[in-house]
Amino acid sequence: MHPSSMKVKPGRIAPGAFGHxxxxxxRNYAVMPPEGIMDSYLxxxxxxxxxxxAAPQLGARFAQAVLEIAEGGGTREAFSDELERLLYVLEGSVELTVEGIASxxxxxGYVYLPPNAKFSVRNIGPGEARVLGIKKPYVSIGLPPPDLIxxxxxxxEKINHNGTEGRTWEHxxxxxxxxxxxxxxxxxxxPGTHFPDVExxxxxxxxxxxxGQGMYLLDQDWHEVWKDDFIWMGPFCPQLFYPTGWETSAYLLYKDVNRDVS
Ligand code: UGY
Ligand code: MN
Structure with missing residues (x-):
């Protein structure tokens, strides 16, 4: 199918509210609702x-993308490179093959692929699969490379790191x-929980x-965020979140850690 004939998902703003x-x-953060993010073909x-x-073009030192894989689609063939990756399934079902072993x-469901892991992905249906992908060059410090997960x-496990009821981490x-x-x-x-401080x-x-949904403080500005939105927070961007509405809100968060400045 020619890319230009592929279905564009309807926006989530009022009909007629063009330009909103x-x-x-x-410079140090970005908020992107899904409806305006254009399509790439790789x-x-x-x-x-x-x-x-997100990509280095934005100022980020990692790349993040949603992959919308049609039934039967996926990688053309197994490949590997020096990047480490997360693939996290948002919707649908895929067969993942790593070093010849299929899951x-x-x-x-998700996979952490260490650098140089040879992998392929196939949408086994039914319907489209939506997969969140994060990738970046792995920074080695001489320890053995991380394991495939x-x-x-x-x-x-849902861990409550701060003793605040209702606010948890899953690692x-x-x-x-x-x-x-x-x-x-x-x-x-x-509802009612938030970080103790602006970090x-x-x-x-x-x-x-x-x-869910909520309000995000990014630098000096408050932004309303909804399910499926993306936020990039650059280094030293002041940040705080609180959920709004009656449901628990949750987000998947990438963070670069464990390395000195270079
Ligand atoms: O771990 C974190 O840095 C986290 N508390 N930040 C965030 O949710 N924006
Ligand atoms: Mn943070």
Missing amino acids: TRGTVK PRWERTVVRFQ RLDPE ISKRNDL LLPYGDMRFDMELNILSFA THIMEHGLYMLE
């Missing part, structure tokens, strides 16, 4: 629309393991809103 967007791109992926949310990933959200990667140069965490907020830190974030 919650999206913004600033040589290594067939029948797959790639919607880039099935359903919604909330294939798991699912349901198997992760997709082993927490505190110095071999890893990134954290991938799902943070959940029951400002050297690490950057890629945030994908999985559930």
Whole structure:
């Protein structure tokens, strides 16, 4: 199918409100609702629309994208490169093959692929699969490389790091393991909870809103965020979140950690 004839998802703003967007791109942060993120088509992926949310072009030191894989589509062939990756299934089912061993990933299933892992992905249906992808060059510090991890959200412990009722972390990667140069965490907020302080830190974030809605303070500005929105927070961007509405809100958060400045 020619890319231009592929279906464009309807926007989530009032009909007739042309030119309105919650999206913004600033020096040290960006907010991107899904409806305005344009499609890319990549040589290594067939029948797959790639919607880039973050990339070095934005100022980020990682790349993040939603892959919309048509039934039967996926990687053209198995490949490997020097990047480490997360693939997290948002919707649908895929068969993942790593070094010749196949596994099935359903919604909330994920894989951490260490650098140089040879992998392929196929949407086994029914329907489209939506997969969140994060990739970046791995920063080695002379320790053995991190292990391949294939798991699912349901198997992760919900940890309350601050003793605040209703606010939890789920760590997709082993927490505190110095071999890893990134954290991938799902943070959940029951109504009424929030961080204790506005945080400002050297690490950057890629945030994908999985559930609910809320208000995000980014630098000096408040932004309303909804399910499926993306936020990039650059280094030292002041940040605070509180959920709105009656449901728990949750987001998947990339963070670069465990490495000195270079
Ligand atoms: O771990 C974090 O840096 C996290 N508390 N930041 C965030 O949710 N924006
Ligand atoms: Mn943070």
